Amino acid sequence: MNHHRRTFLKLGGAAFGAVATAALWPLRAIAAAVRPNAAFEATALDGAYKQLGGTPAESADIDLSTPDIAENGAVVPVSVTSKLPGTEAIYILIEKNPNPLAAGFMIPEGTEPFVSVRVKVAQTCNVIAVVKAGGKLYSAAKETKVTLGGCGG
Amino acid sequence: MASRMRIRAKAADGVTEVKALMSHPMETGQRKDAEGNPIPAHYITEVTALHNDKVVLQAYWGAAVSQNPFLHFRFKGGAEGDTVTIKWVDNKGESQSDDTKI
Known part of the structure; x- marks a missing residue:
């Protein structure tokens, strides 16, 4: 009797597992x-980095353009151009901001x-461009000096 | 948020260049007012750009994007008369959508 129950649970468990896996796939996509x-x-x-999927590898194929010196940290123009084939995503991170991403x-x-x-840059630090291309993460960094913090006093 | 987003889209050599200026305080939640009370965070979290009905850019923002955000990007295709729409949603659930013709 109990044996049957076990079998049933096992079957059910396996079926649930399969459904869950199937359901996860579109989620990933x-x-x-x-x-x-x-x-x-x-x-x-x-x-x-961890949340984005790992520590990126440095790449020379990312053009990151930021001012060397930003007079006003509250408004720092950042441009990123990726020459990596299959670029899927571009992230901009500010190393020393309270939340870098x-x-x-x-x-x-x-x-x-x-x-x-x-973007706002709280203090002099690296501005980092992270590019996801072909499922992998690449990065380029450039230091921006901030003379007036991004928190607007 | 009452003011309209300023969007400019120009097509040249098969590429459409889009520049948008949104009107939003982008408050980080880290600042304090004159009495020392924290100012609650209020910032855009998601921006979607559409060319006609096709998504050409999906952006996720944190509070570190500057006040009255400026966004500049390019997509392939696009012809004169096509519509470029930009929508945003902020952390308070407010949203705005504006469009322009290339």
């Missing part, structure tokens, strides 16, 4: 369509791997 909240909440660079851009096919925005 559209993972980029959900805001990576955990990555935004990370308070250190390592934590943000500032912005993420999902690049669908047909859109050029280029974005430009203005």
Whole structure:
């Protein structure tokens, strides 16, 4: 009697497992369509990297353009151009901000791997562009000196 | 938020260049007012750009994006008369959508 119950549970468990796996697949495919909240909440660079999927490898194929000296940390223009084939996403991180991840851009096919925005930089530190291409993460960093903090006093 | 987003889209050599200026306080939640009370965070979390009905850019932002955010990007295709729409949603659930013709 109990034996039957075991078998049933096992079967049920296996079936549930299969369904769960199947349900996870489309979720993965559209993972980029959900805001990576955990990555935004990370308070250190390592934590943000972890949430984005690992520590990126440095790449010379990412053009990161930021001012060397930003007079006003509240408005720092940052442009990122990726020359990596198959660029899927571009993230902009500010090393010493309270939450390093500032912005993420999902690049669908047909859109050029280029974005430009203005961000706040709390203090002199590295501005880092992380590019996801072909499922891997790459990065380029550039130091921006801030003479007036991004918190607006 | 009452003011309209300023969007400019120009097509040249098969590429459409989009520049958008949104009107938003982008408050980080880390600042304090004159009495020392924290100012609650209020910032745009998601921006979607569409060319006609196709998504050409999906952006997720944190509070570190500057006040009155400026966004600049390019996508392939796009012809004169096509519509470029930009929508945003903020952490308070407010949203805005504006469009322009290339």
